[in-house]
Amino acid sequence: xxxxxxxxxxxxxxxxxxxxxxxxxxxxxxxxxxxxxxxxxxxxxxxxxxxxxxxxxxxxxxxxxxxxxxxxxxxxxxxxxxxxxxxxxxxxxxxxxxxxxxxxxxxxxxxxxxxxxxxxxxxxxxxxxxxxxxxxxxxxxxxxxxxxxxxxxxxxxxxxxxxxxxxxxxxxxxxxxxxxxxxxxxxxxxxxxxxxxxxxxxxxxxxxxxxxxxxxxxxxxxxxxxxxxxxxxxxxxxxxxxxxxxxxxx
Numbered sequence: 001x002x003x004x005x006x007x008x009x010x011x012x013x014x015x016x017x018x019x020x021x022x023x024x025x026x027x028x029x030x031x032x033x034x035x036x037x038x039x040x041x042x043x044x045x046x047x048x049x050x051x052x053x054x055x056x057x058x059x060x061x062x063x064x065x066x067x068x069x070x071x072x073x074x075x076x077x078x079x080x081x082x083x084x085x086x087x088x089x090x091x092x093x094x095x096x097x098x099x100x101x102x103x104x105x106x107x108x109x110x111x112x113x114x115x116x117x118x119x120x121x122x123x124x125x126x127x128x129x130x131x132x133x134x135x136x137x138x139x140x141x142x143x144x145x146x147x148x149x150x151x152x153x154x155x156x157x158x159x160x161x162x163x164x165x166x167x168x169x170x171x172x173x174x175x176x177x178x179x180x181x182x183x184x185x186x187x188x189x190x191x192x193x194x195x196x197x198x199x200x201x202x203x204x205x206x207x208x209x210x211x212x213x214x215x216x217x218x219x220x221x222x223x224x225x226x227x228x229x230x231x232x233x234x235x236x237x238x239x240x241x242x243x244x245x246x247x248x249x250x
Contacts, residue, residue: 028063028134035059070137071128071145074100085200087139089191094139095149096184098177102156103149117155123148 039054040047070076078093078100088094106117124145131141157177164170215225 028060032056032059032063035063064132067132067136068128071132071142072124073137076137076142077149082137082139084138085196085203089188089196090200091191092188094142095153096181098180098184099149099153099156102153102160104156105159106152106156120148120151124152 033056036054036056036059039059040050043050043054045053074093076082076093077095078097081090081093082088127145127148128137128142130144131138135141160177161170161174164173211227215227219225
């Protein structure tokens with residue numbers, strides 16, 4: 001295992017493994033500087049006190065704190081979810097809403113789950129820290145929290161069914177939960193297969209193909225054709241098409 005991990009560690013620490021982190025850090029630093037300048041200009045405090053209350057450290061700490069809490073907020077988990085439709089279907093949280101009561105139930109029994117519970121809760125609390133340093137809650141960056149939330153929800157479901165002493169009542173409760181779960185999952189599948197390809201098309205750059213097709217039809221009329229990458233990255237689609245053409249011609 002160590003030998004297999006060596007190339008990954010090398011690429012992460014000594015090659016371009018930090019390139020994405022550096023890019024996100026630069027963006028975050030720009031946001032911090034802009035926020036500091038805006039807050040100082042909006043303050044009536046003497047300039048020295050503005051520097052005390054509004055500086056890079058205080059703004060950065062506040063942003064990291066807000067990012068961290070957002071990773072753990074009910075809005076992100078159960079209501080609104082991610083703000084990017086590229087990694088998320090939208091119109092719901094990152095987890096099913098019906099799982100929320102089981103989380104609350106686990107909080108009641110938190111003192112009784114001992115080491116396994118401490119490990120799982122600690123996992124969830126520590127996982128968002130790296131992502132919080134570079135930005136807001138994001139489905140891909142928050143994936144390190146998985147599968148710990150599933151353990152908690154599963155334990156809460158177990159405690160819920162165990163609460164009913166009579167077997168028939170427990171079976172009825174399990175059936176109700178199962179029907180609710182099927183409803184939520186069915187709604188997600190309908191949205192994913194029948195609606196998501198339409199309302200999320202722009203997030204996947206459908207207009208890039210249209211733009212490139214348009215340019216290909218008129219390439220003989222011009223010496224150069226410029227395609228903007230302001231919204232998305234059409235050059236990747238152009239490169240993939242070029243590779244396919246070359247592959248087919250070979």
